[in-house]
Amino acid sequence: MQQPCNEEGGTREFEFGFISSIPLRDIFRPLDHVCLMDLDIQGGEREVLPVAMDVISQKVKRILLATHSADLHQAM
Secondary structure, three states, X not given: OEEEEEEOOEEEEEEOOOOOOOOHHHHXXXXXXXXXXXXXXXXXXXXXXXXXXXXXXXXXXXXXXXXXXXXXXXXX
């Protein structure tokens, strides 16, 4: 689906779509342990990680986390 985006007086076309998501708790439920969790969720870390920290602490040995701002990096 394309929608116009007004950018500095011009119009730029872009595409977007809707996706469903699965909570980390549900992903980890059937797993005994996770050796490496690699995350790059474009700023969504504040919504995803804090609510799952107990299960992450129990099951994940290492996390490779890409953050995109100093503020977000410090928060994580």
